[in-house]
Amino acid sequence: MFLISCPWCGERDQTEFHCHGEAHIARPENSLEMDDAAWGDYVFFRKNVKGVHLERWTHDHGCGRWFNAARNTATDEFLAFYKPGEAPPADLERVS
Amino acid sequence: MTQDNRLPAGGLIDRSRTLSFEFDGKTYTGHPGDTLASALMANGVTLLGRSFKYHRPRGLLAAGSEEPNALIQLERGAHTEPNTRATAIELYDGLNACSQNRWPSLKYDIGVVNSWLSRFFPAGFYYKTFMWPERLWMTYEHVIRRAAGLGVSPRLPDPDRYEHRHDQPELLVVGAGPAGLAAALSGARAGKRVVLVDENPQLGGSLLGSRDTIDGQSALDWVAGVRAELAEHPCVRVLTRTTLTGYFDYNYLIATEHVTAHLGPQASDDLPRQRLWKFRAKSVVLATGAIERPLVFADNDRPGILLASAVRTYQHRFGVLPGRRLVVFTNNDSAYSTAIDAASAGVAVTLVDCRDTAGDAAERGADAAGVTRMMGSAITGVSYRNGLQSVDVMALSADGTRVDGPVQKVPCDSACSSGGWNPAVHLHSQAKGKLRWLEDTHTYAPAACASTMPHSSVGACDGEFSLDQALNAGWAAGGATGPAPSAERVASIGALRPLWVVPCDHPVGEGPKKHFHEFQNDATAADLWLAQREGFESIEHTKRYTTTGMATDQGKTSNVNAIGILASSRGITVPEVGVTTFRPPYTPLTFGAIVGQNRRHLFHMVRKTPIHDWQADHGAVFEDVGDWKRARYYPKPGEDMDAAVRRECQAVREGVGLFDASTLGKIDLQGEDVAWLLDMLYTNAWGGLAVGKCRYGLMLNEHGMVFDDGVTTRVAENHYHMTTTTGGAARVLGWIEEWLQTEWPDKRVHATSVTEQWAVMALNGPRARAVLEALTEDDVSNDALPFMGFKEIQLAGVPARVFRISFTGEQAFEVNVPARYGRFVWEQMVAAGAAHDMVIYGTETMHVLRAEKGFIIVGQDSDGTMTPSDLDMDWIVSKKKADFLGKRSLTRSDTSRDGRKQLVGLLSEDPSLVLPEGAHVVSELRAAPPMPMIGHVTSSYFSPNVDGGRSIALAVIQGGFKRKGDWVDLPLIDGRRVRAKVVDPVFVDAAGERVKS
């Protein structure tokens, strides 16, 4: 049971949140020019790193906001929480 | 029976009161403060159960929660509880207990044949046999299943209740022995919010079974002083009878408080049986003590052979000893106190020490107490017949692998052993903590913690076995300044001689005597060696192959012995063998406690519309749709569902009907970019929608598949009202928020769920307007409020939003009023409708009416693999828009290929036959399956309105559009073979005139 720090509300139980997988995937603006493989990559392929993973969470049972987190999937240690639109902290060591 | 084994004095029991209890039908007595185990011991009952596999007779091994043998079926009927450890059951008056896993009785158990045949049942024997003939496995299994299992599951509803509580202590201390008490006291003095938990009814832990002194007073007085001081601190919570069972990420821990366990079924109904505590602790101090491990000697499982520390606990805490002639077998100094204390109580004690010498103090104490010492010796056999008769003792070779010399028979009625101490690292291990092997005490102790679960271990659970060090470490962990409590006497285990398997007069595993390391599951040293011999070398393989550590005690007394046995037989070090993982929970955790109060009506919420109660009062039959209760139909007396639905369907098409549509998802959208957003969300174009107009739309996911539909209305310049499917409301709002917050944060749109703010009533039928007009002064004529129009009016004195949208193909008004007026307006409508013979209809009729028009229900006629084209809805996909969610996917090779399943209508050959929903269309009818399937029926009803009454269906069929007019076959699971004609899915008013009337 994680302790998650919502950038707007602070530390709360994991049960207030949902995880939505990989962060920082921009929706392609030229989708009609993409081939099936490139489009398939956008729709179906997600990073699944064993190490530092940048991922999206929502504070469903709280402020309802989306935010990002950096978590080491090998240890479940959170390294950072940050707002959408912000770049991930630069000093995240890749652990594997 | 009298309590023959009760000592004349001593123990923390209340001798002024006598409790009576029953075990296997016989009545015994005990005292408040006893456990069932101590009371049975007092009464001289040593045979308490039968082992899992060999059905060997078993008695007590331990005095605490590590007990593997004495598992009891506690109480009967609805209060029954299987596999309860006798050592953990506090005695109460009228307690009823039964032994388990025996038939017909504990003393004469037929299962004991397994023991006689045990030679043929080594570890894993079942993998090697029961294979012939194949068809007989289910018979073998039937017999095996009945022989296995231990106690019996309850068969009646649980009369008790359970609850949850949450707490966020700054300091959570687990275990109220000397280290834990010192930590809690220290934390309290430092001003911290402290929670102290302990599984026993009293504080004190190991001090309760000892005669130590602390700060110049007796240990028990010191404990009483600490208890009193902790009670004074307002921020300290002390929880006894509370077992910390689970240690999860980010210092989230759970503990079970046994609120009424000591009261039994007579406990007040006001109290929960158990209370589950959920802690999120800033810091955690584990002071869980250590668990003694037995020596693995010949027939060491016989009833009457206990752990040495358990004997001491029984003596000091309960004033009882297992017999008058005790043999203590040890490889370390700690068991000397047991021998000395028992001898002081008048018991004849023989001490068998596998070492040639013990510590000076230990030897002197033993000699002074009159204990007979046999040094450099080992127990090589046990004589047991309805009780322990004697043990055989022989001299042990220097390397510990052989015994020599004459056999000395030592008569006794009880025995105990100590093979050393295992720190209770279970919680540390659950918290992903690492372990280190201590070379001097030959045991595992905690090492580094995981970063996500920081904690400290203090006292014996940290591998520090002296009282003084335990007090110091606990005090330091609590954070107070000032001197720590200090102990007068330093207890120690001295120089331990590792002796993982005690040899006997025949090679271990090759004779009649058995050396158990794992009692409950009957695993022996020979089983471990067999596992090695057969290649199950990994400790995890050994564990699984021999079932070591997989019993209900999770190997508390057996795991380290097993590892030691493996290391010594393979000639490698213990750390090279590795360890298995301790998994939650520390002791078995009652399902009810985990569930807590979340049962029955609190299990999962029910959503009801503002009109629900009226519907219930008027005979509605409800169905579950997501979390909602929806009225399915309203049977009149004597009507079944079919009859009620036919009547309702006909009445709507011929007159007027009223339907509660409040469950529809509703999202209020405001802002200058709503139209832009709708263009992205829906497949069609939204730019030209005028204020006061409604439009239907389909939503796709990025995979191009339909995932919701609904009508969105432009209420004002920058204000829209979106409806979604009942089940999809939350999903759609989440979808909108996701895009707005993560991809289009610059777009100015506010999305708010208003599903529960509006009560929605759908008036449908040629006379719908007439009913509406009876309740309003406003103009709701076709000119003022045409099809797909929207208007705000006063209805029965209430402000209402009226939408000219229809899910039936009839003239229809969807009336939205604030939820608090819902029932009032509904009743006004019912009253106004009476003049028009208005019918109240439910979801079933709604389904039939929409199917007659070929309107889909997303999730029923589509399933997440259907595109708009597949649903014959190309008309709603804008060709002009540059982009919308899912657009690119519609042109992928698979989405644009021929032969996809397409939505069509079906008319069965026999018009009275309603095709079963889920029936499949095959391309080739064969005598028997398999048959190639090309589609299935998604919706199917009897329609009273089509052709004067016949069945209709919607289906998705490969290349369905081109098959219209063809006959297709549907072989049903009940053996019937049905034919149907593929038709257009619109069965009523194909021209679409009625809806505009």
Add this chain to the structure above:
Amino acid sequence: MSRYSVFSLVRNAFSYHQNWQRAWRSPDPKREYDVVIVGGGGHGLATAYYLATECGITNVAVIEKGWLGGGNTGRNTTIVRSNYLWDESAALYGHAMQLWQGLSQALNYNVMYSPRGLLHLAHSVHDMQEIQRRGNAIYLNGIDSEFLSPEQVREMVPFMSMEGRYPVLGALLQKRGGTARHDAVAWGYARAADAAGVDIIQNCEVTGFDIQDGTVTGVQTSRGRIGAKTVGVVTAGHSSVMAEMAGFRMPLESFPLQALVSEPVKPVVDCVIMSNGVHAYISQSDKGELVIGASSDAYNSYTQRGSYDIIEDTLQAICEMYPLFTRMRMLRQWGGIVDVTVDRSPIISKTPVRNLYFNCGWGTGGFKCTPGSGHVFAHSLANGDMHAIAAPFSMDRFNSGALVDEGAASAVAH
């Protein structure tokens, strides 16, 4: 291989079981193999077994970084069934079901396949539509399938709560569904594969792939390089890590999946019971433990732990459906790492690297298909071309969109 039988058991008893052979050897890796299987779980071992016994390729190594069957093979809830909706799935899981029958005899190892019946409950009209669609499809695919009325369900499981928050409106019964002993499946395949000449190499971690001109030529391991003409990767939760080593991506996410058992009791649950609406399933092991599982956690993790609230939700559902179990106790709780695809169907596929094949994406339900997965994968590796049953499960489907979407059709993941 010395055969196991009741006679060998008796014979060995008289020598105090001192003469049993190793179930499998512990060889040093050779320099090169025709086929190297990465991953010593059930699927990998089954692949090796069928390669050696059916495809005539015995120069095979199975490389396992830990101990055999230590991943999801030894962590699942042992359910065997083949009641899937789509034809492609039915073919694959049905194939496995045929191999389960007689597997103990074929392997000379009792895997305790117990076709005790599997019930899939329906709690709403929507559930009924779903099980009817699926039940009919299963029937027409030639797999046993039967609808039960609430009365018939009550007869099979008299203690089930039929009228609670989730009423039981009906159920789908697969009589051949049931359970098998998970460890025995891994050990049985390992022993039989070893006997057929396969080298099983434990404690050997793959650290990289040797790829020349787009063709795999071997693997780098913690015990040195091992050459291979063909490599099959069967590493479940770690498949993405393996794919990254080989230089491509897999459409997978690795989630925690938890399970638990109760203390053992005498027989009380005689079949396997699962349901879509109430996310929990239950059976009883031969030892007597209630074996309970639920949905996966919804975040990526490699820690083999999940969140406690999943356990709470699961047991709430169990106690709502079976109220008599509230006084039973949870004995053990654990987690595994499941590799999940978007369509909840596996990937059995060639990859961008020639002669490198992946078999993964089994998500929460791989155990039941162990024999079928190994069988079709072995034939694919042997022929250099995908077996007809495996072909629809190519990773290309995520480009074309031709998913085998068991998820969209609302079959709950198990």
